[in-house]
Amino acid sequence: MSNRMLPSRRAFLAGSSAAAVVAGLSGPALAQDKGQVIASVFGGDYGDILRRTVDEGIMAPEGYEVIQDISSTEARQTKLRTERRRRNASFDVAVLADLDMFPMAQIGALTEIDEASVPRLSAVLPALRKPYAIPQIYSYIAILYNPEKVDTPPTSFADLWDPKYKGKVGVSDALHVATSAVASLVAGGSMSDFAPGRDKLLELKNDQDVKILPSNEAIAAAFDSGDIWITVNYVSRAYSWKKSGLNIERAVASEGAIPIAFEMAVPTNAPNPEGAIAYLNAALDPSAQTGFAEMMGYLPTVTDAVLDPELEAAIGLPVEDRDRLLSLDEAYLMEHQAEILDFWNREFKG
Known part of the structure; x- marks a missing residue:
């Protein structure tokens, strides 16, 4: 341009x-x-x-x-x-x-x-x-899944930890903040405290054999090849991928939607x-x-x-989900961003 x-x-x-x-x-x-x-x-x-x-x-x-x-x-x-x-x-x-x-x-x-x-x-x-x-403009983090492989639509972020998806869960390295937030919610934490989610991230790594992919584009390619069946990502991405022919659906998690x-x-x-x-x-x-x-x-x-x-x-x-958007705590993230990234790189990816 x-x-x-x-x-x-x-x-x-x-x-x-x-x-x-x-x-x-x-x-x-x-x-x-x-x-x-x-x-x-x-x-x-x-x-x-x-x-x-x-x-x-x-x-x-x-x-x-x-x-x-x-x-x-x-x-x-x-x-x-x-x-x-x-x-x-x-x-x-x-x-x-x-x-x-x-x-x-x-x-x-x-x-x-x-x-x-x-x-x-x-x-x-x-x-x-x-x-x-x-x-x-905004989008929100939801559960994205392949409906051919995941026949029952997910309802909770915790579904990523379901043993039946072992080896078929993927997360984007580019979304380390959002994925850390999801793990925190599943562990009972909040948008202002990601520490409880660290053990859940390690469970994804050690028990679920999660695939940590370098970009959102790599997530789309892994869905297309069948290497992954389920992830968390922004709905705007799913919309673009679906328009380009990818078989993908989205489910709003019961915990709430995390906006960007x-x-x-x-x-x-x-x-x-x-x-x-x-x-x-x-x-x-x-x-x-x-x-x-x-x-x-x-x-x-x-x-x-x-x-x-x-x-x-x-x-x-839906209106009821708009009323309970789970916004990230920007002040918390500004203070702890180095710590969150360090755990992601050293413990989760390492």
């Missing part, structure tokens, strides 16, 4: 306005030019959907020219850290996963928001609300803070929310975005 800046919207509007006068055209007034909004975002399908639904679909008609700054999570965090004492940051909006956004809030790099500044926050699911970012949200925030020194706040509000519009659900399988974070019934059946959460 190109990172070239788009042609100036100011020049475009000026030329269009002049042409309309010369031609004697009548119609609604052109939106007032409100300047550029630079959004530091992911590329690929994500950036394309964002451009279509938010940048062009909502912000452009309101008079904003949106420039996408395509970068990695690490690059975005580095800029937020290093630029926060400058007069102006290099972008207006930052997109990060929830666990990556939290440390940025802790160092004071993000603008606080509320319903007065972002009116669409009133429609956001309560479990996903933050004072420093909006949840743009991709969030948007505004640096405290954003060059165009008014435009940045407008961008956050636009990202919560139902039309933008449903666009990501249809293309990538991520759920809307707002209550008034209506999905097609078939799509809702594939990725949705």
Whole structure:
């Protein structure tokens, strides 16, 4: 994806306005030019959907020219850290996963928001609300399984420890935090204490012969080959894999669903803070929310975005499950992340 800046919207509007006068055209007034909004975002399908639904679909008609700054999570965090004492940051909006956004809030790099500044926050699911970012899209950890091999749909995360699945359980190395959280829940722990789950992880290793695969893509390949039958992963992944032909189903665990949200925030020194706040509000519009659900399988974070019934059946959460989302304790993870990863690498994988 190109990172070239788009042609100036100011020049475009000026030329269009002049042409309309010369031609004697009548119609609604052109939106007032409100300047550029630079959004530091992911590329690929994500950036394309964002451009279509938010940048062009909502912000452009309101008079904003949106420039996408395509970068990695690490690059975005580095800029937020290093630029926060400058007069102006290099972008207006930052997109990060929830666990990556939290440390940025802790160092004071993000603008606080509320319903007065972002009116669409009133429609956001309560479990996903933050004072420093909006949840743009989300998915959740569930049990994914091959229905040809697992004839009775699982009901609990504890089913991964069922002896009948010995040798056929797989977990993704990329999801060490989520898998550790699942083990903690099975052991009676919580999102704020993963220690009880360590013995359960060792049981997966020693008693279940778990396959620890290097990536989510490797999980999909192992399902396809029959090497694994059951795992825990995000439903958005299952949606994509199923669209590509993989025979896979999802079951919401009785313990609850563990969400991951991709969030948007505004640096405290954003060059165009008014435009940045407008961008956050636009990202919560139902039309933008449903666009990501249809293309990538991520759920809307707002209550008034209506999905097609078939799509809702594939990725949705019943209302009662939305009310009991088991959010990870970001403060706990920030303090204990090195310890959690060390156990995973040395004891579980070693």
